[in-house]
Amino acid sequence: MSQCRELISEVFPHIDHEISDYVNSMLDDGHEDFETSDDLFDAIGVMLQQADESKTEDDIKEICDRLFSLLHQTSNGSSGGVNGHNKVLDAPLQMSKMAEGMVQQEDTSIWLVKRDNSSVVDQKKLEKADKMIQKKLDKREQSTMKKVDSTPEMATASQQINKRDVKMESSGTNKSYDVKLENIDVSYGDKVLLTGADLHLVFGRRYGFTGRNGLGKTTLLKMLSSRSLMIPSHITVLHVEQEVAGDDTPALQSVLECDEKREALLKEEKALNAKLSSSSPGQDNSLSTRLADVYKEMEAIEADKAPARAAMILNGLGFSSKDQARQTREFSGGWRMRLALARALFTRPDLLLLDEPTNMLDMKAIIWLENYLQTWPTTIFVVSHDRLFLDSVATDIIHLHSFKLDSYRGNYEVFHKTREERLKNQRKEYEAQKQYRDHIQVFIDRFRYNANRAAQVQSKLKLLEKLPELKPVEKESDVVLRFPECEKLSPPILQLDDLVFYYSKEKILFNKVCVNANMDSRICIVGDNGAGKTTLLKLLLGEIEPCSGHRHAHRNLRIGYFSQHHVDQLDLTLNSVQLLASRFPGSTSEVYRGKLGLFGVTGELSLRPVSSLSGGQKSRVAFAVMSMTNPNFFILDEPTNHLDMETIEALGDALNKFQGGVILVSHDERLIRKICKELWVVSGGIVTSLDGGIDEYKKLVQAELESN
Structure with a gap:
């Protein structure tokens, strides 16, 4: 450091003593923190300019460059001591004796060196320089924030990026295939989706992504795929x-x-x-x-x-x-x-993003996909509301709630049990903290005006102030769906007798089909894609006529039909209330909002354009549209597509309470087990009722897959 001191003395022969001490102390103590000469200029440039105002900013920068070079040449050349030299004491010194004045002031001991605290330096400039130094140090210790101004579909995001990761990315030395995103903020328009969330995906693991409808799961997937959130460039994403x-x-x-x-x-x-x-x-x-x-x-x-x-x-x-x-x-x-x-x-790809992959598959394809993904070699991040699919595929669960992402090890069943236990413990901790606070508050209220207890009251008040903020456990609201009451009908209700149907005579789709349903029917139709499940529903609805045979329906039968392509039937430019008013004019806004409220579309949500709703929220609107005529029989084609798990459970409860009959096409095994009393299998042009139910059907499918 002596060379730096000599250079400063040479260039600034009339430098103020206080400025010289300040600059030299910065060079002695903080030289390791200066990564570039610009950092050094930011730290001491203001002070050097004050030492000699005749020098320009470029002159000061040149001097800082020379000082920076000298610092790097001698950074390892001194350690400890005074002015870079170690001082050896002749005998041990006792600090107590020195404090009592036993050591004379003329002693040159390093322990007695005092500085004149009087200063002629501009204190404001000195404080400014200190702040600049601290800002530089904080900038090195902390990560930077990346702001994304334009991302897919009006979404915006920012994330915290580690400076080390940026350097590795720019130099091409980052070989890790893990994805580590920290402090993510995501919003869609004026709606906040994530705040300070962390997402860590370890290469080779399979992550199930769960959460309520409308919280932003699909938006996050789109941001990852578009690289709006920073993912290392060597990682392929699909x-x-x-x-x-x-x-x-x-x-x-x-x-x-x-x-x-x-x-x-x-x-x-x-x-x-x-x-x-x-x-x-x-x-x-x-x-x-x-x-x-x-x-x-x-x-x-x-x-x-x-x-x-x-x-x-x-x-x-x-x-x-x-x-x-x-x-x-x-x-x-x-x-x-x-x-x-x-x-x-x-x-x-290194990172495979899937959004409800089972929606487009029949049960045979779902079972095959489950088996195939269990040996997948790279990372999977999948949004799914099929509990059994996540139980089979996922090694980890990422749960989106309260604008945060919580990570759990294990499949969905393990996640569900772990989360319930965690919430239970949090509630216990909250109650214990609240009881402790109340106990202290009772003491304070009782003796607040007692002079003899004033010291104790003050102590309790300080203790209360030091306690951490008491936050109640955030519980997600229960999902409740309610179908309207309907009139009971006497059988026969709906049946097909010796029905034959084909689009071309060369390929007969149904041959001599005989089925019937009544008011307490809970029937699920299964079969391979293309076997004719949707066509069978249209024959039951009466939308298409059989080539031969008969369809019989009760004269007071009102069927509510839910199509798997229900989104195509909604006017996306209207809000939910306007949509019901356009379909069923003549009622008040309160009636429409009440009908939507039966399916959880309430408050501000009912006044938002349908185009801005999530897939599950659009499904709820479609349920409301279906229920406007108070049907006494439901025919549902893949009703669980896009619904979250809580809503699927609520749908099962609502269908069990419904007083009319139900026929549905679904591949959601949990829903089938929850409500269905009868299973129709469509295969080879015939419809058969399977006595063993879903378990028997799964055995048949598994045997067919193994034979292939």
Whole structure:
């Protein structure tokens, strides 16, 4: 440090003593904190400028550059002592004797060196310099905040980013495939979704993402996929949210084409072979060498096994060999979504984001997907409200509530038990703290005006002030759905006799079907996708006429129909109250709001545009629309799509209390077990009632999968 002192004395021969001491102390004590010469300039530049006002800012910066260089040359050259030198004492000194004046003032002991505290330095500038130094130190210790101004669908976010991670990202030295997001703030318009939340995803684990409808689960997935939240650039992310575009590409080829590296190598191989066949003998060597390299690369990625792997994935998701050869434009939207899922499974990204993947699948495909994902090698982050799916697939659960993300180890069943136990303990702790506070408060109130107890009261008041803030346990409100009462009808209610139906005579969809339902029926229809479940519902509704046979319905039968494509039937530009008024005019706003309130669409939520509602909230609005005519029979096609688990439980309770009959198509095993008394299996053009219920059907499906 002596070289720095000499430089300052040389450049500032008339420097004030106080300024010199301040600058030298900063160089002695804080030199390790200066990462650049700019940091040094921010710390002492103001003081050096005051020492010699004739020097410009550029002159001061140049001096700071020279000081910074000297600091780095001598940073390890001194330790302890005075002015960089150790002082050895001739004999031990007793501080008590020194304090009593036994050591004379003329003694040059380092323990008695005193400074003149009088200062002629501008104190405001000195304080400003200290603040700048502290700001620099805080900036190094803390992380920076990344603000995202424009993100998908009006959502905005900010997150805390560690400076070390930024350096590793810019230098390309970050090789970790873990995702670590800290202090995330997310909002959608003026609605806050997350505040100070942390999300840690360990590579290779499978995370189930749960929470109530409308809290922002899908929004967070979209932000991760768009990299609006900072994810290391070397981590590949894939979000299955859009169906595959329909064109002339066969389904199998559509899956293979998503492996860009394999496709590029195949094209290069084809081009090289074409050149070799037309080239002269002298040019063959370089082309042959490159072709050999291409074959090695293809062998390394197992390009020859790709078609078999793609076909296996498609088959598991319900695509027959004939379907795999069909062009993508021939498939419906639901099957194109399956195709998008197949492409994602084939690609194997480092982070796979899935949003309700079971919504588009039948029970056979769900069981296959559960088995397939259990051996998934990378990270999965999946939003799902299927408890049994999460029990089978998830290794961890991320729970969104109260604008925070809580992480739990284990599947959904473990999470549910752990959370209930945690809430129970929190309630106990809250009650104990409240009782302790009340006990102290009683003492304070009793002796507040007692002079003899004044000291004790003051002590209790201070103790009360020091206690942590008492916060009650936040309990999520219970979800309650209520269907309106209906009139009872005497049988027969609804039946199909010897029904035959087909779209073309070459392929008969139903042949001699005989089924019936009454007011206490709770029937679930299951079967493979494409077997005709939705067509059977339309025949029961009377929307399509049978080719032969008969449909019988009670003359006072009023059917409430819930379509799995209910969103397409809602006017997204209106709010929920306006939607009911447009469909069923003539009632007051209170009537419409009361009907919506039966399904949890209350307050401000009922006045928001339907387009801004989550999928589950739109489903609740559709339930309200369905109930406006007070139906006495429900036909429901996949009613649990987009509903959270609490709402599915509430739907099951409401259907059990409903006085009319119920027929539904669903793949949610928990709901089926909760309400259904009868199971209809649609397969091979016939409808059969399975005595063993859902357990018997699952055994049949599992046996079929194993045989394939």
